[in-house]
Amino acid sequence: KNQVEQSPQSLIILEGKNCTLQCNYTVSPFSNLRWYKQDTGRGPVSLTIMTFSENTKSNGRYTATLDADTKQSSLHITASQLSDSASYICVGISNTGNQFYFGTGTSLTVIP
Amino acid sequence: NAGVTQTPKFQVLKTGQSMTLQCAQDMNHEYMSWYRQDPGMGLRLIHYSVGAGITDQGEVPNGYNVSRSTTEDFPLRLLSAAPSQTSVYFCASSKSGTGGYEQYFGPGTRLTVT
Numbered sequence: 001k002n003q004v005e006q007s008p009q010s011l012i013i014l015e016g017k018n019c020t021l022q023c024n025y026t027v028s029p030f031s032n033l034r035w036y037k038q039d040t041g042r043g044p045v046s047l048t049i050m051t052f053s054e055n056t057k058s059n060g061r062y063t064a065t066l067d068a069d070t071k072q073s074s075l076h077i078t079a080s081q082l083s084d085s086a087s088y089i090c091v092g093i094s095n096t097g098n099q100f101y102f103g104t105g106t107s108l109t110v111i112p
Numbered sequence: 113n114a115g116v117t118q119t120p121k122f123q124v125l126k127t128g129q130s131m132t133l134q135c136a137q138d139m140n141h142e143y144m145s146w147y148r149q150d151p152g153m154g155l156r157l158i159h160y161s162v163g164a165g166i167t168d169q170g171e172v173p174n175g176y177n178v179s180r181s182t183t184e185d186f187p188l189r190l191l192s193a194a195p196s197q198t199s200v201y202f203c204a205s206s207k208s209g210t211g212g213y214e215q216y217f218g219p220g221t222r223l224t225v226t
Contacts, residue, residue: 004154032212043116043202043217044155051212089154095210099170100145102154 002027004092006103013110017080021106023073023090035064035075036089038105044089047075080110114138118203118218125193125225133188133221135203141216143209144186145170146178148199149220155202161186162209193225 004025013019025033032051036044048057048064050073057064061078077084087105094101119134137144145160147170157170161180175197177189186205190197200222206215 031210034215041220043204043219045217046214049212049214093210099157099160099209100155100215102147102156104152104154 002092002094002099002101004090004101004103006088006090006106008106009104010107011109013080013108015080015082015110015112019077019080019108021075021077021088021090021108023075023103025071025073025090025092025101025103027092027094027101029095030068030071031093031095033064033066033073034091034093035062035073036091038087038089040086047088077108080108082110082112084108085110116203116205116216116218118201118221120221121219122222123224125190125223127193127195127225129193131190131193133190133201133203133223135186135188135218136184137186137203137205137216138184139205139207139216140183141205141207142183143206143213143215144180145204145209146176146186146188147202147204148172148197149202150199158188158201160209190223193223195225197223198225199223 035047038044052068063076089105090103092101146158147155159178203218207213
């Protein structure tokens with residue numbers, strides 16, 4: 001069964017600190033893995049897209065890693081800001097079926 | 113370039129009523145999809161379309177109909193609303209449903225069925 005699991009479910013950090021969010025996926029045949037940021041009351045916005053051949057991809061203070069062997073991905077946020085408070089969603093995409101498999105997200109709260 | 117637009121933003125329905133959620137995109141994307149988002153669950157695919165005239169079911173299609181008469185529009189119809197359909201609905205579009213193309217989401221429609 002294709003699925004994506006994320007941890008932790010929620011996280012609170014101090015402004016300026018770093019954090020890492022985790023994603024385990026079982027999507028086959030695997031095409032690519034994405035991280036989205038979803039602000040409260042808004043639609044998800046893409047942060048990174050990685051294929052199986054890419055180990056790391058950065059978008060500003062966001063760095064995603066992918067280990068295709070262990071089927072794990074992480075999203076590292078550097079020097080967090082209050083505006084980073086949001087839900088971060090990991091999504092696995094299969095090569096077949098035009099379907100996207102969404103994790104339940106990690107709710108990140110950055111406090112002053 | 114408005115991206116993906118959805119109307120209405122909020123809607124309250126009574127059980128048994130029908131309605132259509134509108135979705136439009138101006139990026140000439142072939143792939144469009146509808147998701148619902150419920151607390152504690154990931155986004156779940158309702159229906160998707162890979163081009164005008166072509167639609168297919170996703171994970172949770174029951175109670176919903178779609179059509180794709182133009183590239184730009186992909187409306188979602190609730191045939192007879194039920195309280196279980198209370199949710200936030202997102203429309204999304206992408207150049208393709210496979211490969212590494214960006215997927216763009218609309219702002220969502222918050223639906224309450226009483």
